[in-house]
Amino acid sequence: MKREPTTPESALGPASTAASADLFPIFQLTPVPLWLEDWSGIRRLVDQWRKDGMTDPAAFLAADPARVRASMEAIRIIEVNAATLRLFEARDTAELVGRLADVFQGAMVESHREEIVQIAGGAAEFSSQAVNHTLSGRRLDIQLKGRILPGYEASWERVLIATEDVTERERARRGLAESEAYAMGLFENSPVSLWVEDFSAIRELLEDVRATGVADFRIFLDVHPEFITRCMSEIRVVAVNRQTLGTFRADRFETLLSRLGDVFRDQMVHPFKEQLVDLWNSRLFQSREVVNYSLDGEEMHFVMQFSVLPGHEADWSLVQIALTDITARKKAEAYLEYLGKHDVLTKLYNRSFYNDELNRIERRKTETFSVLVADLNGLKSLNDQLGHAAGDTLLRRAGEVLAEAVRAPWTAARIGGDEFTVLMPGATLAEATSLMNSITELCEVNNQFYPGADLSLAMGVATLLPGERLEDLMRRADLLMYEVKRRFYETSGADRRGLPL
Structure with missing residues (x-):
């Protein structure tokens, strides 16, 4: 990028000298960092690219990154305001322009490509998000918004750009993304089988029973064993981890989801009945031994840790279940019991x-x-x-x-x-x-x-x-x-x- 010295009057556009003189202090005193730039060189490049057959700006620029770099070099910075100097820790415009390579450390190509795609498509305004750096080297996440000033739509000689510092917001977003990735990594790579399930339909069924005046829920289940089966059919599996697929011999999540009836059956009924009794009594954190079945029919024994996730206590829409496989231990216990008899x-x-x-x-x-x-x-x-x-x-x-x-x-x-x-x-x-x-x-x-x-x-x-x-x-x-x-x-x-x- 190059910079040519200008006077305040010529910098602000074709308005009268008096009007320009009035507007220049506003430009300088605006608390938002502002850049006034000349993009006429970019306009000439775009016109030439169209003559060369450009119909899809995004594909055309992606095909040759040198075109984007040529566009960046065609920008002339006319003026920046005081807020810009403070943001980038520059003494004056000359220092900032002289050290633009430090400000734009190779991270501007993608964002500038998006700007050209927008403006070459006929828009008078454009926006992008980029990473800049202060002159001391501190990272700045920038939300950039630009507009071709009225009267310059044909030549693009005056483009006003506002740069909003969104560093804290982006830092928080990256931190949240990292936390989510870390939590997902723990979930996916856990050595025990983890399930995230939706028990909201089961909660509604229990509340319907409670509304009928049932006082002893265990007796109700003894009299109506079909209610247990109904609740089992209402389990909604949201996600499982990699260990779960391996444990239950499923090639993918969709396969497991389509065959839950093969997993939740037979000897699972009794421990699930006890689980329902605990839920009826508002025990949202439970631990017990359960029996499930792999997709190839093997009976499997687990220690189940059940918990309604925080924030979902009112509807049970998200619960986490951890299953620790104790099948080998159960087989050993059964064999020892067999040897004893x-x-x-x-x-x-x-x-x-x-x-x-x-x-x-x-x-x-x-x-x-x-x-x-x-x-x-x-x-x-x-x-x-x-x-x-x-x-x-x-x-x-x-x-x-x-x-x-x-x-x-x-x-x-x-x-x-x-x-x-x-x-x-x-x-x-x-x-x-x-x-x-x-x-x-x-x-x-x-x-x-x-x-x-x-x-x-x-x-x-x-x-x-x-x-x-x-x-x-x-x-x-x-x-x-x-x-x-x-x-x-x-x-x-x-x-x-x-x-x-």
């Missing part, structure tokens, strides 16, 4: 469960109760001859047979090395005998599918007599089983140790 080798119940179940049955004083006791034939000789791996295989096969034959409420348990029992509450002697025959048949079927040693069980059944203790019942069943086992070894030609008789 089951025999690892046969997958049947173990002796600990058997003792607890026997005590429970005795406390209930079941009127009809039968028991089956079984002992695996030939296990000792098989272990001695082929090793314990072969014996373990035979035990597993016994577990398969008993698991197939026994159905709830009856339970089969391995209570010793080769000893098994079936507890049969409610079973008559005929039913117990029928079960024993079914087990024998299943052993024969099992032998057809496995090579090597045959699976054979010595079994005895007994039914509880009036006034008889369970301990005596078990002893009677044992004696019957041992009699069967004795006959087995007598007919097989081997003793229990696998030695010839």
Whole structure:
């Protein structure tokens, strides 16, 4: 940019000298920073560009940045007012014009392009936002507004430009944008599943129920379980983070949104009922274990942290839910619980469960109760001859047979090395005998599918007599089983140790 010395009268335009003299003090005393510039050089460039075929100023200037720089160099600064000198920390106009390179540090090209696009389109006014710097180097965010003065519409020889310092506003805006970006970064990159949801429809449903005079909401839900399902269907998901998509096996947010019915179902109903009860009682911050489902059908366990976001307590239109995945922990707990009640080798119940179940049955004083006791034939000789791996295989096969034959409420348990029992509450002697025959048949079927040693069980059944203790019942069943086992070894030609008789 260049500057030519001018007098106040010539600077202000074609008005009379007296009028110009009157206007010049107003220009200087205006508290808004003002620049008076000559854009006639830009007008000549625009006319030439049109001759060169410019029809779309924006595309034309974007195609060659040198055109914008040529336009900037064609500007002549005629005068600035005192407010401009103060804003840019200049002693006088000469110093400011002499150091324009410090004021416009390469950040003016884009904003000046917008100005040319506006004025080349026929507008007498234009505006833009730019970054300038004071002579001391301080950043200034500038809101610029320009106008071709009346009488100069053809030549653009006089353009008045007002520059408003919007540094604080822009600093606040950038700070807000940075805060939003930081918050969004925390949301998107959180290692737990985060959901932002709209519960306003659920709140309205609860208020409708309250308006009917319902006092005990929990009883209401017990009587109207469909209300829980209705509320579940009214959950509106606003946003989820990246971890959520990965956790629930969704390729994108829209996919998850379209299949919420697959996520919120079955075992989620009970914890969601408790969540509704808490909301009914104005507990807007909650924590509990919940069950959801991934899109591929996996049951997933979470610790849910639920909170209505500040400012939305009146309508629940924005709530945040954090889900910490505890599925692995739940599986480990279930497995430990399973190990506490089951025999690892046969997958049947173990002796600990058997003792607890026997005590429970005795406390209930079941009127009809039968028991089956079984002992695996030939296990000792098989272990001695082929090793314990072969014996373990035979035990597993016994577990398969008993698991197939026994159905709830009856339970089969391995209570010793080769000893098994079936507890049969409610079973008559005929039913117990029928079960024993079914087990024998299943052993024969099992032998057809496995090579090597045959699976054979010595079994005895007994039914509880009036006034008889369970301990005596078990002893009677044992004696019957041992009699069967004795006959087995007598007919097989081997003793229990696998030695010839």
